[in-house]
Amino acid sequence: MKTFHNPHHALHQGREEMFRGRMVPCHEVPARLDFVLAELQRRPLGALQIPEVDDAALDTAIARVHTPRYTQFLAGAWDEWVAMDPSNAQRDALPSVWPLGNRNAFRTDVLPHNFAARLGLFSFDSGSPLTAGTWAAARGGAACALAAALDVLGGARSAFALTRPPGHHAGADFFGGYCFLNNAAIAAQALRDGGKQRVAVLDVDYHHGNGTQAIFYERADMLTVSIHGDPATEYPFFLGHADERGAGVGEGFNLNLPLPRGTNFATWNAALRQALDAVAAFKADALVVPMGLDTFEGDPISGFTLQSADYFAVGEALASASLPTVFTFEGGYAVDAVGSNAVNLLEGFARAV
């Protein structure tokens, strides 16, 4: 299994995020990726590569998932932020005002001139600082996702897009949850565009993959499945319930398996079996796994109790789908353990294929 890692990831390094009413150091830090990379060097599963994808092909792959006005905003946001006040260069841009999306309370079709307004228009939380290097890092991550998809389209059984910032909370036109470009959706769409007829996304992060669900919600050629903390109590709160099954032609092609905080591996694993049954029933011909390791018992912001050794079994179960598979690196904030947990999962997969 090749790993495509993002050489630009450390350019995105937020200082602080709003967490439970106060500013705290960011949970999503460059060391997360460094620990996974170091573990892959210690326990190799295949080549470690920097993605080499054509700029125009990358732009196209991103544009298949994200809207032009959103990517144009992200690309220029830092320069705008600093142009407002040169001293802003010492601070990250954090949104603080949002249009309510679904109550006809505010307009979202008119693009405001005000930067703070656009920062809010294109985001859904205040936990995701936008920094000088955010766009370069996010684009580098999308390149990893595209390279991994192309590797699988070229015949590889599996590939790993090791990147941060993560992606599964980002929608077609918004960032949040530490995510800016939806790497899993970019990989899934690239697989579809490369000839795969039916692509399944099975999200195993602790948090619901709201961005991926929203992007593919009205699609019958993409099955989205997510196993996650119940949104009644867990982030991202406003999506991820069991009754969200897709819409229009996509009805029946979204499956949410919310589980209560405190869920152990036995119960989680039963949900994974259910998810894999859905993937098999869909007759997918490729699989994308947004791979979060924040289901780990030691995770500081999550609430399941999986142990490090359990991740071997998770990888093995995912391999049993017998599908060409792209993994994208998502959450996991127990930084010291994220490397071994990630590689345990991938090794469990690799051993079983």
Ligand SMILES: [Zn+2]
């Ligand atoms: Zn997560």
